[in-house]
Amino acid sequence: MVAVAAGLALAWPVAAQTGPIAPQDQSPGSPGLVAPESPLPPVPPAPGEAPQQEAAIERLYRDLADPMNPNWAITEADIQREWSKSGSPAMDLLLRRGREALQAGDPDGAIEHLTALTDHAPEFAEGWNARASAFYMKGRLGLAMADIRQALTLNPHHFGALAGLGMIFEQLDRPDMALKAYRASLALNPHQTAVIEAVERLETGDAGTAL
Numbered sequence: 001m002v003a004v005a006a007g008l009a010l011a012w013p014v015a016a017q018t019g020p021i022a023p024q025d026q027s028p029g030s031p032g033l034v035a036p037e038s039p040l041p042p043v044p045p046a047p048g049e050a051p052q053q054e055a056a057i058e059r060l061y062r063d064l065a066d067p068m069n070p071n072w073a074i075t076e077a078d079i080q081r082e083w084s085k086s087g088s089p090a091m092d093l094l095l096r097r098g099r100e101a102l103q104a105g106d107p108d109g110a111i112e113h114l115t116a117l118t119d120h121a122p123e124f125a126e127g128w129n130a131r132a133s134a135f136y137m138k139g140r141l142g143l144a145m146a147d148i149r150q151a152l153t154l155n156p157h158h159f160g161a162l163a164g165l166g167m168i169f170e171q172l173d174r175p176d177m178a179l180k181a182y183r184a185s186l187a188l189n190p191h192q193t194a195v196i197e198a199v200e201r202l203e204t205g206d207a208g209t210a211l
Helices: 051-065 072-083 089-103 107-120 125-137 141-154 159-171 175-188 193-210
Strands: none
Touching: 051 072, 051 175, 089 107, 089 125, 107 125, 125 141, 125 159, 141 159, 159 175, 159 193, 175 193
């Protein structure tokens, strides 16, 4: 399995440290396993988001997408910090507890916290993305994919969710779809070493098969 780059640690905090997980919820031929296209549409502003806040996050997205940006790690951290703000201290606490459970290797506890979060804040993309990580740890790949799909609907710029989608497609033995997801992730954040390596590995595999 591809190791998650440091920049993806927030999006998939523990999943990359686990061993191979057998798919339980989807098969490679299941309908609806479609990676998002790239380039992706601009992320819509959250309800009530001030225009200056929207402009600020868009600038961060542009800076992160610049492969020559020497300060990309700071930009990435700024973006992830913004993504983690639900606008509610109670919802932020649920997210934090869910992530702590993931880091502790307790996906069931994480799912409990994060399900409460998605129930009470269904428009908060990071809740869906974090719960996808928990489902992934449980080997519930279909549920993880469904949560990623919801996260990307709410936040099409979520490079971590796209990288996670690529990981799932690799486990489902769908290298073509994994490549699409990884490339879409790199279009948003070209500084992800592990995703770059995953693309190179899959492209080499395709070349070897063609030969």
